[in-house]
Structures are given as structure tokens and as C-alpha cells.
């Protein structure tokens with residue numbers, strides 16, 4: 001959906017859902033793209049079922065931190081890959097096991113998984129085949145990596161899906177219910193004022209976000225916040 005930095009934006013009703021009571025618009029604003037991507041990767045394309053072993057690569061970022069919580073809500077045993085500095089954060093989201101990519105080479109990891117979700121985008125086709133029964137690619141680190149993985153997928157027989165997220169009310173409603181039930185808690189690392197949009201984009205481009213960042217239509221300076229403080233934001 002274009003126009004994300006506008007103060008008002010007109011959208012079709014078919015991509016909307018009601019914000020649950022007692023959850024701030026700030027938290028819910030962090031949800032649609034990253035949350036829908038995580039949900040569709042796991043459920044629509046990954047066909048996750050309860051009891052499955054799921055690997056989530058890039059588990060501490062926007063998409064990944066939602067994916068960890070959604071996979072747990074669907075009853076999976078979750079192994080999460082992130083840097084060691086974010087291991088405790090990802091465990092606090094419910095991950096059963098954490099693999100820190102800066103202490104263990106994920107390209108030599110020998111785990112065995114029903115479903116592999118790559119939110120970071122550095123897993124190779126060989127990684128998917130070695131570790132998984134099926135896989136969903138969300139992001140890519142480089143164009144070369146993207147082409148190499150897709151060409152291998154074309155000529156190989158591993159069930160690997162690459163998709164682009166699409167908004168729809170059903171999925172938005174599912175996410176809203178997971179939030180209302182407390183099964184998914186959006187984690188907001190930073191709030192930016194609309195005056196700081198370039199800084200916010202630079203921050204996102206570094207791809208070291210812990211959870212999400214949100215832009216607010218206020219004049220405040222950039223501030224680091226505890227997501228617990230956002231519940232009663234008066235919007």
C-alpha cells in the first residue's frame with residue numbers, strides 16, 4: 001500500500017480490520033506489512049501445522065519477530081536465528097531455541113526442520129535442502145543471491161516458495177485477534193517523528209532493527225521507548 005508517510009491515506013475496506021480495544025494505534029501501525037508477511041509466510045505458503053519444527057532466519061527484525069510469535073501461536077517448536085546480542089530478545093518472544101549466526105555458521109548448521117522461513121535472505125538453496133522439508137523465502141540479501149536461489153529452485157525439486165505479501169481483511173483480522181489474545185505483541189524499538197523520516201529510513205536500511213520502528217505524526221524528537229509504555233498512547 002503506497003502513501004505510508006501520509007497523515008491521512010485512503011485505502012479499500014477489503015484490506016482493513018478493526019484495531020482491538022486497549023491496543024494503541026502505534027503498536028498496530030507496526031503490524032500490517034511485517035505481520036502480514038510473517039503470517040502469510042507461515043500459514044498461507046508455509047502451511048504450518050501444530051507440532052512442526054520451524055526455523056526462522058532473521059528472527060529479531062520486523063518480520064522475524066512477528067514470525068516467531070505467530071509460529072508459537074500455531075503450536076510450532078521454533079528455532080530462531082539472529083545475532084547473539086538479540087538472543088535474549090528472541091527467547092523472550094517465545095523461541096524454543098536460538099542459533100546466533102555470529103557464533104555458529106548457519107550454512108553448516110545441521111538441524112532438521114519441517115519448515116524454514118528466511119526473513120533475512122541469506123540462506124542458499126543448499127541450506128534449505130540440507131536442513132528442511134519445505135521453505136519460504138521472504139527477503140534476499142543481494143540480487144546475485146536471489147537469482148542463484150531461484151535458478152536452483154527452478155531446476156531442483158525442493159518445495160521452496162517465494163512470494164510478495166498482499167493485504168486482505170481476513171489476514172488482518174487474524175493478526176488483530178492474535179494481538180487481542182496477547183499471542184502476538186508488537187515490539188517497538190524506536191519511534192520517529194515525521195520530521196525524522198530520512199533518519200528512520202537510514203536506521204531501517206542498516207537491517208539491525210530489533211522488532212519494529214514506527215513513524216508518528218508528531219514533532220517529538222527521536223526517542224527510545226519500552227513497548228510497554230505504548231499501550232496507552234492517546235491516538
Ligand SMILES: NC(=O)c1ccc[n+]([C@@H]2O[C@H](COP(=O)([O-])OP(=O)(O)OC[C@H]3O[C@@H](n4cnc5c(N)ncnc54)[C@H](OP(=O)(O)O)[C@@H]3O)[C@@H](O)[C@H]2O)c1
Nearest residue numbers: 037058060061062063082083086120139164165207208209
Ligand atoms: N516477500 C515480501 O513480501 C516481503 C515483505 C516485507 C519484507 N520483505 C523483506 O524481508 C526482509 C526482512 O525485512 P525486515 O523488515 O524484517 O528487516 P529487519 O527488521 O531489518 O530485520 C532483519 C533481521 O535480519 C537479521 N540478520 C542480519 N544479518 C543476519 C544473518 N547473517 N543471518 C540471520 N539473520 C540476520 C537481523 O538480526 P540481528 O539484528 O540480530 O543481526 C535483523 O533482525 C527484507 O529483505 C525485506 O525486504 C519481504
